[in-house]
Amino acid sequence: MTTDIKAPTFPESVADGTIATWHKQPGEAVSRDELIVDIETDKVVLEIVAPSDGTISEIVRGEGETVLSDELIGRFEAGAIAATAVADASPAIVEAVTAISDIKTSPAARKLIDENKLIADNIKASGKGGLITKEDVVSHISNVPVEVPSAPAPEAAAIVEVDAGERIEKRVPMTRLRKRIAERLLEATQSTAMLTTFNEVDMGPVMELRKQYKDLFEKTHNGVRLGFMGFFVKAACEALKRYPAVNASLDGSDVVYHGYQDIGVAVSSDKGLVVPVLRDADTMGLATVEDTIRDYGTRARAGKLTLEEMQGGTFTITNGGVFGSLLSTPILNPPQTAILGMHKIQERPMAVNGEVKILPMMYLALSYDHRLIDGKEAVQFLVTIKDLLEDPARILLEI
Template identity: 50%
Template sequence: MTTEVRVPTLGESVTEATVATWFKKPGDVVAADEMLCELETDKVTVEVPSPAAGTLTEIVASEGTTVGVDALLANITEGATAAAPAPAANDAAPTAAAGKSVDVMVPSLGESVTEATVSSWFKKVGDAVAQDEMLCELETDKVSVEVPSPAAGVLAEIVAPEGSTVDASAKLAVIAAGAAGTVAAPAADMQSASTTAPAAGGKDVEDAPSAKKAMAEAGISRDAVTASGKDGRVMKEDVAKAIASATTAPAAASPQPTAMPRGPVNADDAGREERVKMTRLRQTIARRLKDAQNAAAILTTYNEVDMTETMALRKEYKELFEKKHGVKLGFMSFFTKACCHALKEVPEVNAEIDGTDIVYKNFVHMGIAAGTPQGLVVPVIRDADQMSFAEIEKAIAEKGKRARDGKLSMAEMQGGTFTISNGGVYGSLMSSPILNPPQSGILGMHKIQDRPMVINGEIKIRPMMYLALSYDHRIVDGKGAVTFLVRVKEALEDPRRLLMDL
């Protein structure tokens, strides 16, 4: 029976790829899930596994060919009786049973994420593992990803130890499928072999066609490029990194503003300090916040809102709301609705700058900042302007829980057009939030505090909250920012305005 090998899903907004390298040729015997070829898109490199065991009878798309999603790459005739391919040099460690070796690969990390750091291994070499049992945890600059075992057996080799950085198509480990005993070779020897093997064969490996073209156009030699592809193969993104490095090198020689170095610390104090490496998430938060300050003209305008009517409405209907919708009625849905209402009137707060263009969004993808043990993340509620109070509350509760558990996917944190940050849950009375690029506005909520207010000539105690809108002054003028905040204030002080679209 003939089985077709087709182009897999390449990711959101990616419609075509280039066949970079074929690892097999017609007539070769292949095992199920063995890597046949490597595709290269403008974002990631994708390895294509064999859908069945058999013989590679025909290659339809040769190296250098551009193919679309689901295009036919090759044909395999199933039922070949030859033995599965012999293990590579770094897979040569013996196992207690003659089971098939299964590679543990980096799972999909999401759009625009090209690398991750191995933060923890839950198993060690020689441990028995069940299928789908968690082997290790990867940490990207946005989320943590747990990697399950693709098969039951024994962990024969750890290719990427803790602390190592791996790309989106890298191999993490090898499972001896079906093995019941302990692997004989020590882990250190196997990791050493895996480290040195690619270098030994790198000179005989054919670089990706797109990489060759890029090197020729840029006029740089292969020796100036650090290869990241399989067996030391140079990929297109490697050339781009080399070009960027060469461009920035002269600039790096000149004095640059850097973080102020630590002063001298006496021995007694040093002995009581603890030094912990910043996580990738924390490093990315730090970089993005500083980039936002450097790139945007951030200005903050303030106002205060009397929460009396919103609190009364919530108190009156919260039991009925929870009984009908199965979720509690909080303040975030009121603020989300109020912001969506205000963004219609002041659309530049919901826009972004792209070069010399302003991109206005005719929709609201609301980012709701959430604090987690790993750091601040911003899950996005898509089309919040089209949702009911109940739908908003359910979405906030579900994404908040996934954020705290570290289960948010990349797609759930991308594409936001405006952000709400609630520092009030931690007791903050006033703050100036920083923009979440490329967005042009972020609303800061704060603690509700009883304060004396003059109402119709009389002093009354009212539950007041300070509001802060940080905005990009390059696109949003002061009038628009103040108008936006006033509309939010009006909607919260008289929630009936939301129903009347006033």
């Protein structure tokens, strides 16, 4: 039976996509749920998997071509190749194929199993309903002893002659994601009256609180670690309630005030910066915030974030401190009107009640659109975050 392979249904904010990679070519056997093609959009890379065992019969749209929502990109022949392969196999192989077909695996896990020639029966599943995840396969591989083959006799290294003074260059096309990031950054700098205000916060109280309760927190919340981002998200939510203009967005000549706090958290991946959103972050507990951010970071690096998870957002937090940044001016994420930049915690001598003390200090930066937010509001918003972090009990008490 022939089945059409179509591009996914893109949301309204995504006009089209580009065929990034065909992982299978016409005539190649494909297992059910095996990855067959990647489609790159402005925000994420979408994976299309095989609906059943079979083979790719035709590729309609090749790599690099632009496709629209639900557009035909190829055709799939179900069952033909898989059935032939099993019929010609020995009884032992047939039993193995039958056993594996009953085991549920994610597309990424199946790819790793095939690449490493593993037996799915031997892998411990941790997913819902006995699903084998990519993490299960990686864990299995790391626990399997590796046989190191005896080293072959050394061969003479090949000599490559390079002209003296030769300078090598490599030209590669920019990905759709990187193009979109560039467009949005340029749009932010050209279409907004962006200004940045700075302050510094003593991270000692938060660090002491974290040190005191991190073990109990992790034990109570099933392994979720207590980090710093949770405190910043909760402090930002409280400050946004007090200064609604910082939580607003501009739509043409209209100002849209949001009665909720959807906090975007900038995450770095190999393919570029993405900003997944914590929906209704003001209703989340610290454990939920930390666990969701960790999950977003893991899936961003694996290219598994969905378009829905990156839609919207009323305010953004970016943490350059994890890379060692001491001070920077973050760029707005339109149509949002403000973004908070966190930086490296560094011990510095500070004057406290007439005495010099060494304190763990962090610079904070708030970039904002001066068309909507006045300097007074921006400064007071940043001071509010500083006060909440230097006395974390105020976050709980909402004072």
